[in-house]
Every structure is written in C-alpha cells, then in structure tokens.
Amino acid sequence: MxxxxxxxxxxxxxxxxxxxxxxxxxxxxxxxxxxxxxxxxxxxxxxxxxxxxxxxxxxxxxxxxxxxxxxxxxxxxxxxxxxxxxxxxxxxxxxxxxxxxxxxxxxxxxxxxxxxxxxxxxxxxxxxxxxxxxxxxxxxxxxxxxxxxxxxxxxxxxxxxxxxxxxxxxxxxxxxLAFPVQGRDSRQISSYFGASRDGGRRRHEGVDIFAPKGTPALASVDGIITGVGSNSLGGNVAFLSDNDRNIRLYYAHLDRWNVSNGQRVSVGDTVGFVGNTGNARTTGPHLHFGIYGFTDGATDPLPFIRLGRxxxxxxxxxxxxxxxxxxxxxxxxxxxxxxxxxxxxxxxxxxxxxxxxxxxxxxxxxxxxxxxxxxxxx
The missing domain is CATH 2.60.120.510 (Mitogen Ypm)
Structure with missing residues (x-):
C-alpha cells in the first residue's frame, strides 16, 4: 500500500x-x-x-x-x-x-x-x-x-x-452559561462588549439581546440574587451572584422584576422581563447582560453565552x-x-x-x- x-x-x-x-x-x-x-x-x-x-x-x-x-x-x-x-x-x-x-x-x-x-x-x-x-x-x-x-x-x-x-x-x-433570554440565542445579540457609548466617553460593558417586551430574562446559573433596584443607565436592574466562578451577572433595562434580594435561583428561573427602562427608553426592548468579577471589573460576556460549534x-x-x-x-x-x-x-x-x-x-x-x-x- x-x-x-x-x-x-x-x-x-x-x-x-x-x-x-x-x-x-x-x-x-x-x-x-x-x-x-x-x-x-x-x-x-x-x-x-x-x-x-x-x-x-x-x-x-x-x-x-x-x-x-x-x-x-x-x-x-x-x-x-x-x-x-x-x-x-x-x-x-x-x-x-x-x-x-x-x-x-x-x-x-x-x-x-x-x-x-x-x-x-x-x-x-x-x-x-x-x-x-x-x-x-x-x-x-x-x-x-x-x-x-x-x-x-x-x-x-x-x-x-x-x-x-x-x-x-x-x-x-x-x-x-445558559442563555439569559427565553427563546433567543447569541445570534440575537446586536451590540457587543467594548462598543463606544456617549460619544466615546465610555464603553459598553455588556451585550444587548433584543426581544419583545415582556420576554422572560432567565437565570444563566444557579446562584443568589443581589442588587435588585434601579439606576439612571440600567433602569430596573438585578445582579445574580455565581460563587463558583466568582462573577456577578448583571440584568438591565428590565420592564419589571420577578425576584427579590437574597433569593436563590436555579438555571432557567425568571429573573425579570425584557423592557427598555433607564437610558434605553428610545430603543427597542432588550436585555443588557453584563458580567463583573468579584475582584475585578467588567468582562466580555460573549464567550460565556455564545453558541457552541x-x-x-x-x-x-x-x-x-x-x-x-x-x-x-x-x-x-x-x-x-x-x-x-x-x-x-x-x-x-x-x-x-x-x-x-x-x-x-x-x-x-x-x-x-x-x-x-x-x-x-x-
């Protein structure tokens, strides 16, 4: 041969x-x-x-x-x-x-x-x-x-x-991580980590996932809810702490919450519902999804949730x-x-x-x- x-x-x-x-x-x-x-x-x-x-x-x-x-x-x-x-x-x-x-x-x-x-x-x-x-x-x-x-x-x-x-x-x-918006996947992400914001004065610290208003925003990990509240940029927001990976997941622009501080959630539980609160009032409803380390700043969420090959x-x-x-x-x-x-x-x-x-x-x-x-x- x-x-x-x-x-x-x-x-x-x-x-x-x-x-x-x-x-x-x-x-x-x-x-x-x-x-x-x-x-x-x-x-x-x-x-x-x-x-x-x-x-x-x-x-x-x-x-x-x-x-x-x-x-x-x-x-x-x-x-x-x-x-x-x-x-x-x-x-x-x-x-x-x-x-x-x-x-x-x-x-x-x-x-x-x-x-x-x-x-x-x-x-x-x-x-x-x-x-x-x-x-x-x-x-x-x-x-x-x-x-x-x-x-x-x-x-x-x-x-x-x-x-x-x-x-x-x-x-x-x-x-x-599990994808954080029901019925969506990484193909619905339209704005990525690091994109310019406010004329270059800041950078986008997450990804934007567009979906109809009221679509469930889901827990991507098993963890504990912290930081449920509102702020001028994110509107209605919630943090989900993942102690195994030493990260906190940030859910922003929610129309409303479905959790409270200190609540333990499992993958797939509803954290809140997609909206356009905060500085997203002039855009279509979407979830701003971010990841922050316990001891460092924002990290790109895309590798955590993008589709496999x-x-x-x-x-x-x-x-x-x-x-x-x-x-x-x-x-x-x-x-x-x-x-x-x-x-x-x-x-x-x-x-x-x-x-x-x-x-x-x-x-x-x-x-x-x-x-x-x-x-x-x-």
Missing part, C-alpha cells in the same frame, strides 16, 4: 512521558486535597516497584513527553487510534481557550477489556510551564472543564498499562488502517512521529521511509517509525 499524500499527514508522538506538575493536587499541596487519578496510578506503580521495570518506566516517562510534544488543535476535534498492551501510550493536545468556554473531552475505547483512560488538563504559560487544573475522575473516560483565564491549555490522554484497544477522542466546546466532524481513519504499515511516497515528507529520546518529533522523512499508522484522522495520520518491517504493504 502506498500513501499518496503522506507528506500532508501530521503524525502524533506516542512514547511520551509523565510529570507531576499540579495545582491544588499532589503531595506538595494541602494534605486535605487528593492527588489526581493519574498521579495515584503512577504512585501505585512506584509502591509496587513497577517503576523499576522497563514498561513501568516507559509509562511514567510517557506522560511527561506528552506535555512537550503536543499537537495544536482547533475545537471541535476528534481522532481515532490504537494502543497496545506491550507499548506505553500517551498523547497531548494544545488549544487556545477563553474564559467563558466550557470544554468536554471524551475518550471512547473498544477492546477485550475497557481500559481506564486518564484525562488531565494543564494550563500552559508563556514559558511553556504546565500546571494541572482539571482531571477526570477514576474509571470515567470523560472530563468537562472551564478555563478560568484566556490562554493556551494542554490536554493529556493516557491509558493504564497492559491494555489493548482502539479509541476515539473527541473535544467539543459549549458556552459555560457543534459536534466534531473530522472523518476518522478506518479501523482497518490502524496498525497498518506504509511507505512515504512523496520526497522529503514532513511528518510528526512517535518521539524517541534522541530524535525530534517533527521530522522530514525521505521517500520510501516505512511508517506504522497508529491513529489520527483521514487528513492527519499519527505514525510510528516502522523501520523496514517484514510484510510491509506497498
């Missing part, structure tokens, strides 16, 4: 390694905080002295290299692949995320026995230092997480030892191709390989180099250098 455009494939490194870089978990933090399932599993290998075996050492080293040799992706994203019981496996993915995003990472496995897969999310600073911010629960191959600041993040996927099977990883994005649609590799051995057909094809200690991940391979496909999508195959293997298909 010959891969006609292998030069266009991006081959993901899989001999990747583990590091204990954590915030809020691990032995260096509070004794009242538990370590992540990945860390607990690594510690169990050490306690059983399996870290002194070749396979145990490879597993512990695999996670660390995944943090360095990660693939940059755009969400939504998915790919399929295969991991073997006699080889360690880990893979990393980098993505840019905004405060207000909510990501769902799911790993589906198929094999003789369903493998536990550890999913960890790290923040990545401008010096490429990692800090663990979220981890999947034990025996759960799914993780939902929200970035607390706009920056680059890294997702690491690693199954337990001595398991074989095929897998599909999917990463999707959705808004962190839907499911991942990358065509997956046929399962029959996983583990397939191929040759590079183009001259000097740049590929991404499973890394070794003495070779870079990104390499430019000459024509006829032998590779084994271990995962990816139809557009990007993940490959391991196969050497000149017997039975190589042409």
């Amino acid at each position: 010959i891969v006609k455009k292998l030069g266009g494939f991006l081959c993901i490194g899989l001999f990747i390694s583990w590091v204990s870089a954590c915030t809020g978990v691990g032995p260096s933090t509070s004794l009242f905080r538990s370590t992540s399932p990945h860390d607990q599993y690594g510690q169990s290998l050490k306690e059983a002295r399996l870290d002194r075996t070749a396979l145990g050492t490879d597993w512990l080293e695999a996670g660390n290299r995944a943090l360095r040799d990660s693939l940059k992706i755009s969400v939504p994203y998915r790919e399929s692949g295969y991991f073997s019981a006699n080889k360690t496996f880990a893979v990393g993915y980098r993505l840019d995320a905004q405060r207000g995003d909510r990501f769902l990472v799911r790993v589906e496995t198929q094999g003789q026995k369903t493998a536990q897969v550890f999913i960890d999310v790290f923040s990545l600073d401008d010096r490429n230092r990692t800090s663990l911010i979220a981890a999947s629960k034990a025996d759960t191959n799914v993780l939902a997480w929200e970035p607390r600041k706009t920056q680059t993040y890294l997702i690491r996927i690693q199954p337990e030892l001595l398991r074989s099977g095929s897998y599909t990883i999917t990463v999707t994005r959705e808004p962190a 839907g499911p991942a649609r990358q065509p997956l590799l046929a399962e029959s191709r996983l583990g397939d051995s191929v040759r590079v057909s183009a001259s000097k094809s740049p590929v991404r390989l499973a890394p070794t200690a003495d070779a870079p991940v990104l390499q430019e391979l000459p024509k006829s180099s032998a590779l084994t496909i271990i995962g990816g999508t139809e557009a990007m195959a993940s490959c391991r250098n196969a050497g000149w293997a017997n039975g190589l298909r042409r």
Whole structure:
C-alpha cells in the first residue's frame, strides 16, 4: 500500500512521558486535597516497584513527553487510534481557550477489556510551564472543564498499562452559561462588549439581546440574587451572584422584576422581563447582560453565552488502517512521529521511509517509525 499524500499527514508522538506538575493536587499541596487519578496510578506503580521495570518506566516517562510534544488543535476535534498492551501510550493536545468556554473531552475505547483512560488538563504559560487544573475522575473516560483565564491549555490522554484497544477522542466546546433570554440565542445579540457609548466617553460593558417586551430574562446559573433596584443607565436592574466562578451577572433595562434580594435561583428561573427602562427608553426592548468579577471589573460576556460549534466532524481513519504499515511516497515528507529520546518529533522523512499508522484522522495520520518491517504493504 502506498500513501499518496503522506507528506500532508501530521503524525502524533506516542512514547511520551509523565510529570507531576499540579495545582491544588499532589503531595506538595494541602494534605486535605487528593492527588489526581493519574498521579495515584503512577504512585501505585512506584509502591509496587513497577517503576523499576522497563514498561513501568516507559509509562511514567510517557506522560511527561506528552506535555512537550503536543499537537495544536482547533475545537471541535476528534481522532481515532490504537494502543497496545506491550507499548506505553500517551498523547497531548494544545488549544487556545477563553474564559467563558466550557470544554468536554471524551475518550471512547473498544477492546477485550475497557481500559481506564486518564484525562488531565494543564494550563500552559508563556514559558511553556504546565500546571494541572482539571482531571477526570477514576474509571470515567470523560472530563468537562472551564478555563478560568484566556490562554493556551494542554490536554493529556493516557491509558493504564497492559491494555489493548482502539479509541476515539473527541473535544467539543459549549458556552459555560445558559442563555439569559427565553427563546433567543447569541445570534440575537446586536451590540457587543467594548462598543463606544456617549460619544466615546465610555464603553459598553455588556451585550444587548433584543426581544419583545415582556420576554422572560432567565437565570444563566444557579446562584443568589443581589442588587435588585434601579439606576439612571440600567433602569430596573438585578445582579445574580455565581460563587463558583466568582462573577456577578448583571440584568438591565428590565420592564419589571420577578425576584427579590437574597433569593436563590436555579438555571432557567425568571429573573425579570425584557423592557427598555433607564437610558434605553428610545430603543427597542432588550436585555443588557453584563458580567463583573468579584475582584475585578467588567468582562466580555460573549464567550460565556455564545453558541457552541457543534459536534466534531473530522472523518476518522478506518479501523482497518490502524496498525497498518506504509511507505512515504512523496520526497522529503514532513511528518510528526512517535518521539524517541534522541530524535525530534517533527521530522522530514525521505521517500520510501516505512511508517506504522497508529491513529489520527483521514487528513492527519499519527505514525510510528516502522523501520523496514517484514510484510510491509506497498
């Protein structure tokens, strides 16, 4: 078998390694905080002295290299692949995320026995230092997480030892908050954060969502109502405190309220009704929706409530191709390989180099250098 455009494939490194870089978990933090399932599993290998075996050492080293040799992706994203019981496996993915995003990472496995897969999310600073911010629960191959600041993040996927099977990883994005106007979505936003107001003397500190007068304005989170009252700009207003995210949601220009100070509400409860009170008397009815941090000023609400991008649609590799051995057909094809200690991940391979496909999508195959293997298909 010959891969006609292998030069266009991006081959993901899989001999990747583990590091204990954590915030809020691990032995260096509070004794009242538990370590992540990945860390607990690594510690169990050490306690059983399996870290002194070749396979145990490879597993512990695999996670660390995944943090360095990660693939940059755009969400939504998915790919399929295969991991073997006699080889360690880990893979990393980098993505840019905004405060207000909510990501769902799911790993589906198929094999003789369903493998536990550890999913960890790290923040990545401008010096490429990692800090663990979220981890999947034990025996759960799914993780939902929200970035607390706009920056680059890294997702690491690693199954337990001595398991074989095929897998599909999917990463999707959705808004962190429910939309605050009944029957509307982010397509009905007509004025955005930062727009000029009063001849440039101030900036718009929210988004405007237009809807007929009397349309219910809904609680976007579970929280407590504070600050029900009136002011000259916002007219009838209410604040909804979200203690989990340390933010307050601001509802303005309400025709009337449906809540009182100190009231606890749940997502979807009616806070008030859309109107045009305050300085919106000359405009059509709309909800001014803002977000303020407990310790800082206004932040752009759009990432918190905008529509997600839907499911991942990358065509997956046929399962029959996983583990397939191929040759590079183009001259000097740049590929991404499973890394070794003495070779870079990104390499430019000459024509006829032998590779084994271990995962990816139809557009990007993940490959391991196969050497000149017997039975190589042409």
